[in-house]
Amino acid sequence: MSDFRGPAGAAQIQGNLTDRQKTMLNAAALLCVLGILALFNQYGSEYHVRILNNMAIFVTLAVSYNLVNGVCGILHLGPNAFVAIGAYTSALLTMSPAEKQLNFIINQLIWPLSVVQAPFALSLVAAGVMAALFAFMISFPVFRVRGDYLAIVTFGFGEVVRVLCNAAQSLTNGPLGLKNLEPYTNLWWSWGIAILTIVSITKLINSSYGRAMKAIREDETAARAMGIDPFRPLLLAFLISAFFSGIAGGLLVHLITTVSPTLFIFTLTFNLLIIIVVGGLGSTTGAVVGAMLFAWGGEALRIVENPVDLGIIVIPGIPGMRMVVFSLILMLVIIFAGHGIFGRREFNWEQLARFLSRGGKRVGSP
Amino acid sequence: MSFFEMRHVIVQFGGLCAVCDFSIALGAGELVGLIGPNGAGKTTVFNTITGFITPTEGDIFWQGQNIAAFPAHRVTASGIARTFQNIRLFGDMSVLENVMVSFHFSMESNFLLAMTGSSKHRGLEAEIREKSRRHLDELGLGHLASEKASTLAYGQQRRLEIARALATGPKLLLLDEPAAGMNPIETIELAALIRLIRDQYGVTVFLIEHDMKFVMGLCERIKVLDYGKSIAEGTPAEIQKDIKVIKAYLGSGYHAGG
Amino acid sequence: MTTTIFLQQLVNGISVGSLYALVAIGYTMVYGILRLINFAHGDLLMVAAYAAIFGIGIFSNPWIAFPLAILITGCIGVLLDRAAYRPLRNAPRISLLISAIGASFLLENLFLVIFGGVPRPFPRPDFFARVIEIGGLRIQVLTIYAPLITILLVLGLLYIVYWTKAGKAMRAASRDFETTRLMGINLDRIIALTFLLGSCLAAAGGIMWAMKYPQVNPFMGIFPGIKAFIAAVLGGIGNITGAVIGGFLLGLGEIMIVALMPELAQYRDALAFVILILVLLFRPTGIMGETTVE
Numbered sequence: 001m002s003d004f005r006g007p008a009g010a011a012q013i014q015g016n017l018t019d020r021q022k023t024m025l026n027a028a029a030l031l032c033v034l035g036i037l038a039l040f041n042q043y044g045s046e047y048h049v050r051i052l053n054n055m056a057i058f059v060t061l062a063v064s065y066n067l068v069n070g071v072c073g074i075l076h077l078g079p080n081a082f083v084a085i086g087a088y089t090s091a092l093l094t095m096s097p098a099e100k101q102l103n104f105i106i107n108q109l110i111w112p113l114s115v116v117q118a119p120f121a122l123s124l125v126a127a128g129v130m131a132a133l134f135a136f137m138i139s140f141p142v143f144r145v146r147g148d149y150l151a152i153v154t155f156g157f158g159e160v161v162r163v164l165c166n167a168a169q170s171l172t173n174g175p176l177g178l179k180n181l182e183p184y185t186n187l188w189w190s191w192g193i194a195i196l197t198i199v200s201i202t203k204l205i206n207s208s209y210g211r212a213m214k215a216i217r218e219d220e221t222a223a224r225a226m227g228i229d230p231f232r233p234l235l236l237a238f239l240i241s242a243f244f245s246g247i248a249g250g251l252l253v254h255l256i257t258t259v260s261p262t263l264f265i266f267t268l269t270f271n272l273l274i275i276i277v278v279g280g281l282g283s284t285t286g287a288v289v290g291a292m293l294f295a296w297g298g299e300a301l302r303i304v305e306n307p308v309d310l311g312i313i314v315i316p317g318i319p320g321m322r323m324v325v326f327s328l329i330l331m332l333v334i335i336f337a338g339h340g341i342f343g344r345r346e347f348n349w350e351q352l353a354r355f356l357s358r359g360g361k362r363v364g365s366p
Numbered sequence: 367m368s369f370f371e372m373r374h375v376i377v378q379f380g381g382l383c384a385v386c387d388f389s390i391a392l393g394a395g396e397l398v399g400l401i402g403p404n405g406a407g408k409t410t411v412f413n414t415i416t417g418f419i420t421p422t423e424g425d426i427f428w429q430g431q432n433i434a435a436f437p438a439h440r441v442t443a444s445g446i447a448r449t450f451q452n453i454r455l456f457g458d459m460s461v462l463e464n465v466m467v468s469f470h471f472s473m474e475s476n477f478l479l480a481m482t483g484s485s486k487h488r489g490l491e492a493e494i495r496e497k498s499r500r501h502l503d504e505l506g507l508g509h510l511a512s513e514k515a516s517t518l519a520y521g522q523q524r525r526l527e528i529a530r531a532l533a534t535g536p537k538l539l540l541l542d543e544p545a546a547g548m549n550p551i552e553t554i555e556l557a558a559l560i561r562l563i564r565d566q567y568g569v570t571v572f573l574i575e576h577d578m579k580f581v582m583g584l585c586e587r588i589k590v591l592d593y594g595k596s597i598a599e600g601t602p603a604e605i606q607k608d609i610k611v612i613k614a615y616l617g618s619g620y621h622a623g624g
Numbered sequence: 625m626t627t628t629i630f631l632q633q634l635v636n637g638i639s640v641g642s643l644y645a646l647v648a649i650g651y652t653m654v655y656g657i658l659r660l661i662n663f664a665h666g667d668l669l670m671v672a673a674y675a676a677i678f679g680i681g682i683f684s685n686p687w688i689a690f691p692l693a694i695l696i697t698g699c700i701g702v703l704l705d706r707a708a709y710r711p712l713r714n715a716p717r718i719s720l721l722i723s724a725i726g727a728s729f730l731l732e733n734l735f736l737v738i739f740g741g742v743p744r745p746f747p748r749p750d751f752f753a754r755v756i757e758i759g760g761l762r763i764q765v766l767t768i769y770a771p772l773i774t775i776l777l778v779l780g781l782l783y784i785v786y787w788t789k790a791g792k793a794m795r796a797a798s799r800d801f802e803t804t805r806l807m808g809i810n811l812d813r814i815i816a817l818t819f820l821l822g823s824c825l826a827a828a829g830g831i832m833w834a835m836k837y838p839q840v841n842p843f844m845g846i847f848p849g850i851k852a853f854i855a856a857v858l859g860g861i862g863n864i865t866g867a868v869i870g871g872f873l874l875g876l877g878e879i880m881i882v883a884l885m886p887e888l889a890q891y892r893d894a895l896a897f898v899i900l901i902l903v904l905l906f907r908p909t910g911i912m913g914e915t916t917v918e
Contacts, residue, residue, distance in 0.1 A: 026744075069718075073718070075718050075721055075722075095886075103865055108544075141904065141905050143900050144892055144904070144905060147658070147659075148660070148661045148715060148717070148721060149904060151661065151721060152661060152853065152857070152900070153900070153904060156897035156901055157897070157901075159850075159893065159894065159897055160894040160897050160898065162896065163890075163891060163893050163894035164891075166890070167890040167891055167894075190460070200482070201481075203480060203481050203482070203483045204477060204480050204481045207478050207480035207481075207487065207491060208466070208470045208473050208475070208478075208480070208490075208491060208494065209470075209477050211459070211463055211466055211467050211470060212467060212470045214456065214458070214463075215456045215459070215467045215470075216457060218455075218456035218457055218458055219454045219455070219456055219457075221418070221438075221450075221454060222450065222454040222455070222456065223456075223467070224417075224437075224438040224439050224442075224445075224906055225416060225418075225438060225442060225447070225448055225450070225454075225531075226442060226467050226468045226470070226471070226530065226531075226534055227439050227442035227443045227468065227470070227472070227534050228439055228467070228470055228471055228785075229437070229439040229440075229471075230439075236477055240477070240481075245502040253492070254678075267729075270725060270729055273722060273725065276724055281718075306564055317738050319736060319741060320732075320733040320734075320736030320737045320842070321733075321737055321738070321740070323729055323733035323736075324730060324733045324734055324737055325730075326729070327726045327727075327729035327730035327733060328726075328730060330722065330725075330726040330729075331723055331726040331727060331730065332709060332714075334712070334719050334722050334723050334726065335708070335711045335712060335723060336711075338715060338716075339717055344458065349426030
């Protein structure tokens, strides 16, 4: 996935893999993933498939969020706005005009949205483009400031979009939201997008553009002195992040088949923040692993919020418990293990090979 | 017109004059020093040249244009590079990556090529990697290429900063106290390195330094700054005899015992 | 719009603004010293409201219950710093901010778990609930008391900050953290004091907020908190007087804009952010902020 080389010399201990070998390994891993997906698609329960879909969507969101927060090192708190815009765009495009009429009872949906209908794939592209367009529009005020101010401005834009979702009724149907979307999102779509996101963003991070972003994170003044206009790499990261987040929004609503403004409250951003902090800010691998843990853990923790019927007695569910656990995890990680699981390291085959061979030796020689 | 020229540059911070009516002309290939007591405004002069501060008044002529109002990244793109008094490396990136960053602004690619991993982009990346390695080798840092920049020894970090600045392809290089914190041997090596840069890369060097022995031995011409004003200019021999310079240094409690 | 309604809204705006001001001070003081947006600060409003409810339940006397609630909230503010921020004094700023966001969610959801999500009515003491009539204007006395109490508290705070030794240390720390540390001042204690004062003021604001909008729930602190933060930025963050002015301006502006253009009512919460973004665009240091030199 990446050709990051660990501390000097470490790579020389074991024979290095050639690029060709790495490509082969990547292809094999991809085939493996596809195989697993095919198995779940065929034999998995609805519950498992839903978790897997959730995982993929969170992977997409976390990897694109990490590009801005982890790689560029700025604290952007408005990805929920990107997801919301993508979600509404995609939903309004796939719904049939008849269905739209059924949904919009108080205010009529504005023309031409009321009559157009587009295939799912096209709606996802539109979702990404609209989210990126929004990111572009807010980029000027956002990147005029840095640090905490940037955090609060992006947070503000997230809130503004959420308020608009509720208020712009002839576009979003307000608090009622949109219902009865076609359940287009399946494992192929969700994981296809997730893999596309991982691959393309990883390539970007490992390119000159990614280096410019990291340079800004490390020392913006020095980056400027090296001829980099900070606005451009930051804007690039912001737009790409918005694009994929928008697509993820489209996938999300076609998974749960409804859109409602409450989906896009700050809690969504908070969850993404936990994912990338626990995974390791700046590590795509960390974002992927964090997202998968989160999607799985979120389901696993659902039991604490739902009432449990033990036959004789019923233990009432405790609403809020999940978020208590999540916020505790976030704080504990940031205070005691600031680098998360992966720090800024990335997965690579050579390290895996070394790790396995070392483990093998240990097993082999008792 | 000179190779590089600052004319009547004034920098004010809220009524306070940090640089007052500063003028200097540099010829191509010169090695010039800027000295002065602490707080004289030397770094402000550098910050003004490199676009981190826009002068309140005055002009800076470079390559046939007035760059006084240029932002920092454009100044670098126009061929002026710098190092910093307090080393500013990209600490968490490798030594090689630190140098590779300098090629970003001149790279002729776009992000879509990068994200799709096109062969054109990969070729450019390989080229940058190759050039960066060469720079590191020439500055004697080749063996450290894959180390994290923040783990380097102090002298090596200073060297890396110079390597990184050189990689932007400058015609004028500004060094802000390059010998600060170095031991005598490192300082001698540094002087040799700076001469090499001037001779081999054909780069004009303008440097700030407190180490008088270093400056007097290295620079061909010296400009002295005190309280934001230029008080003397000349060869090292002339400067050492200049009564105003001696006063400025003694006045601020500095003993030029070089 | 009639003059009566206009005056009614004017008084209302000043009253809401005074509450923003009280909460804004805490943001501004903490930011001044730690350069941290204390995301959890708004939640202290909620903590104070719950504490006051239980205080009245136990003592059935607001004059005991309210000061006690304020003190408890102040201590929770100090605890917050001790647990969530102090371990991160030398960490990157981004970590501190993330910890603050975590603390905010923790407080909200902890209260949700303990007290449930059903809003509780706030027992409004008669002293504040009376309605008086001035020249045809029917006003709840709380609306008038709120700005007065705010001004009294602010004067008290300004006394502490400008005329006591601890206050001087506080100002020194906000000017230059490192040097103050080198001068042998125990910064942790100064920071704890800052949190105590800020949290107590937020608690006073929270109790009055709960009397004004007597629906207490675990998430009630979010919006007043955000608005107060915006007020602090508006006034130039780090500046106490600025925060007070910003609070009054924001409260007044918000209410008056909605009063003059009722069709904007549903955008009210977004409005504050639009104001914030505009301020940051055109005057990033706020109204009272100094133009700093790099």
